[in-house]
Amino acid sequence: MLRWAGFSTCIGNVPHDAPSWNNHLHKRFILRAVCGYPATRSSRSYKFGRNGAPVSTTQERENGSIFMPKFDDHGLLTAVVVDAASGAVLMVAFMDEEALEATRKTGQAHFHSRSRGRLWKKGESSGHVLEVNEMLVDCDQDALVLRCTPAGPTCHTGAASCFYRVLDDGVLQRVKT
Template sequence: MTEPASLTTVEREEGAAFLPKFDAHGLLSAVVVDATSGDVLVVAFMNAEALARTRESGRVHFWSRSRGRLWQKGETSGNVLEVEDILVDCDQDALVIRARPAGPTCHTGRRSCFYRRLDPDAPDAHALVKVNT
């Protein structure tokens, strides 16, 4: 997916053409939220292939920076994320994917990867507090 050299800001921000803007590493951010509750489940990265596979299969795929490979969320656990909707931000460099999880999303077995919050009154060494997800 290469973008035309003549694409204007107005065309990118207001037009109907989907022309994702990948970063220098060929990635864009993908925030996955539960389609029912709206809870944030996971934030990861997609390259062009992960995005294409997600759109083709209806299941969320990512590019793993640590493993250096494409992976389908839930490929080993069975806890896949079924795509309900994909929202594109104004400059097309980030996505919000509304999905239906088939089990826990986090590799720790939790429903969401976001199971802690920062306590603004605690020193940094003890600033994380668990929340129910």
């Protein structure tokens, strides 16, 4: 089962206007009970922003247990998709908060289509969906690796992978399978 808890989804269930929201004990309860964050960590370990979400620090981002994605200026993370069975790189795409949440809820890979400017479920027209087995997060949380089981070719060209050519002395050669 895919495990990833989107803080914005979790925190959306919390009444931020409640007087107790500014109380550290209340935050610890919310982090533990509602959001599923580790019960062993004190909420005093986190810095909180105006909306009540944990504010990232380099140490927490690199060594902590809270997922605090570091989106770029366009609100995107790089997502590298690899075949869960073979480890082969299948594709590279981008995820925004909506794509992360859709992926978490469905267990199927969703991305942000820059060309269409909208949420895109991989395989929505071809049926070649990507079942996400695991999400790996890099050290500064600005890129993901999705270990997936593909339901067919990943590339829109019909190739198993979008990386089906090798650059050989300035010339593209098809990878031998």
